[in-house]
Amino acid sequence: MEHWAGDDDYDRETPDVLLMRRMLGYVTRHRRKSLTLFAVLLVSTVVSLLPPYMISLAIDEYITKLDTEGLLLIGGAFVVVYILIFVTQYANRYLIEWLGSRLEYDLRMDMFRHLQQLGLGFYAKQEVGNVVSRATNDVEKITELVSTGIASVIADLFTLLGIILIMLYMNWWLSLITFSIIPVMFLFLFLWGKRVRKVYRETRKTIASVSAKMEESVSGMKEIQSFSRESQTREEFQQVNRNNMDANVQAGQVMSAFWPAVNVFTAVGNFLVLWFGGAAVMRGELSVGILFGFMNYVNRFFTPVQDLSMFWNQVQSALAAA
């Protein structure tokens, strides 16, 4: 934070690893809660992975074998699992959000203390509006990154690992066929993420200018009105405001591509399962329950990958803020 100067500094590239480590340092301040969260995350991931497998079981072992009593039994098991999911998710969310709010507080106070120690030369170069925007809006952004970010990354990694293991266990060759889509997906996410980072920086720059302009106008309102400069200032503000709109529309262009692309990838995954798996069912080499379980896991498989890349995208935006 020592080095931030003008607007141009938004383009500064600090090694991501360094910034990440710095932000993780804030989390370790609350070690006990963080560790509890970690444990809760583990349990919650495991239990939430159970239902699809149980459905496969229900189809293959009870429904197709016409066992009504067994069906009732597994129905009861479902209820128990779902209650477990509820409890762990509650604990999970509470801890995550608590840590997030606490981090926001810590970060804001540290920033404030630091601002109190900076030399007056800093204030000669910085616009107050800019600094305020960083200390308020940007701190909120970083917090979002940690609360919904880091925790869900851990959960997503567990989920991903769990799904891969279950799928391999259910049917290894169908798994390998399905996994073939992953490299393509990651390539897309990588290229897309690079674009996102660029447009995000631009929007942060433009909104800071809007804040700065408005702040200056409010502070200098007496001068503006005394000299009847309302219409000129209005034009100046509209220009800054328009730049902000344009930058955001551009960002929207990039962002809008994400979900449609992910949905197509998911559809390709489903196609692979249904085509290869369906043919195997017709040949009698695979059960319908496994086929359906596979589809369920494939659909779930892409959710953490989506989340991970969303997180990646949040990291981009937060790194621009740090």
Add this chain to the structure above:
Amino acid sequence: MMGYILPYWELKAIMALIVVTTVLSVLTPAIVGDIVDMVESIASGGEVGVGGGVEDLAYIVLLPVSRWLAGAAAMGLDYGMLLVFSFSLIVIAALDGVLTYAERYISTVVSQKASFDMRNAMYNSLLDQSFSFYDQQRTGQLMARATGDVNMLERFFDMGFRQAVNTVLLLAMVFYSMVILNWELTLVSMIVVPFLFAATLAYSRMVSPMWREVREQFGVITSVLQENLTGVRVVRGFSREDYEEHKFSVECLKYFDINIVMVKIRSFFMPLATLISSVGLVAVLWYGGNQVISGAMSIGSVVAFYLYLTRLMGPVRMLGFITSMFVRSNAAAERVFEIVDAEVDVHDKEGASELKAVEGRVTFEDAWFSYDGKNMVLKDINLDVQPGQTVAILGATGSGKSSIINLIPRFYDVTRGSIKVDGVDIRDVTIKSLRKHIGIVRQDPFIFSTTLRENISYGVEDAALDKIKEAAAQAKIDEFIEGLPDGYNTKVGERGVTLSGGQKQRVAIARALLKNPRILILDDSTSSVDTQTEYEIQQALDELLENRTTFIITQRLSSIKKADYIIVLEDGAIAEKGTHDELMGRGGIYHKLYQTQVEAVTGGDL
């Protein structure tokens, strides 16, 4: 609030796209269900059969394509169908993707346009507000509204609105598709919907009052920080860092506490929504499973049901999110429109005329003024200042000195009585034309973060550089400016930090000189500059005062003595009025003030 997005034609396009994409997304589960049925029946030695689903339309396309493919690629109809049906999922997703992309993009454009309009409206309102508005508002609060709250609304316009329409439509479509498959199972799976709604409603009711609180506290944090940064020199000067830190930390902690209460509610309700929808899934599995066992339903239909329900779960959970977003947006909208719709208490009268060239006679007639309508700050002021005269205004802090000078350019309007310029009531002319004739130099003038040249030519459009230099020379700031590396093109740091108080004042004097007004207002009440600067400012002022009607609040004896007459204010009323000599002779308040002043300057040996 919706008024801001309704006018856009794009809204209709978004609606149309949502309808199409929703229809597309309902196709997929049925197709998957049919694939399952088909492979299941072939595995158990049955025939290739097609279940009669809702999606007859899709089958009219898919079946012939399968037959053609089976013939062309010399494979069995079963494999041909499997390939075509599975592949159609990709085609649907691609089509859906293109349309969704368009939908999202257009939606971004609309929401951005809306927030652009809102910020402009807000800014325009700020420009129109009189000083009484700024007396009540803190800059930080205003800023939080212009950024945080407008962003909130932007997100609502973009996501919330689209999602709300999408969810309602999806609910209807899915319900229809499910009823066609099996109405009994539909009823069973729908048991949970009322509970889900109830939970969502309870959630939004609990959270809604808290959101405003959270945003408000966020605004408080912003303004505390803002004030701290703006007054950084004062804070340092008085070594108040610890106090400031404590103040900031108290507000931050308050924000944290409010957030935690919200967190508890949120953490409970979100998983609860999942739990309720999961019960629906279990019901489908159990009841549907029994139906399959009794032969009333195919496995594929149960699978399709299951997929429909999972498809609903996201949007239904979104429903809770949207409700809370709607609540938050409402709070944000309230705060934004409070500014946009703020009443302007000083404005042009209807049919106000332009104030043409003036001589500069200023008359106060029985003028009363109050900020709040109750406590009178100025009482029955009567003054008649002839063109070119200088009036010095004296009085203790709070005696109404600043109020008098703020009334002349109509930064406030008089509560009773009137003020006239050349015999014309200033409320009968346009504010702009009135202020054109008035120049104001404040003791702590605001210097914009732009070049010195633009700062000096602030009141005059397209001023020539020689004129600017001339004004700077008269204000005795030319040498300083020319000594800077970029001269007149030097950019001033924010709030003029790189200029000293005396330099800022001289820039403001140059500003006023360039504008060349007939009436001049000088607020110079507490100058604390060294003798050299004092001398230089005095010289600049002499230049400025010449031939203008001048109101001056000052402690400079030289300025006071030169005034044509002096008024002394006490509790908002004129206590003494006259020339220096007259007032000295009277031996009243002025006499006393003068004595203390002289003693302060000379150390008592006069």
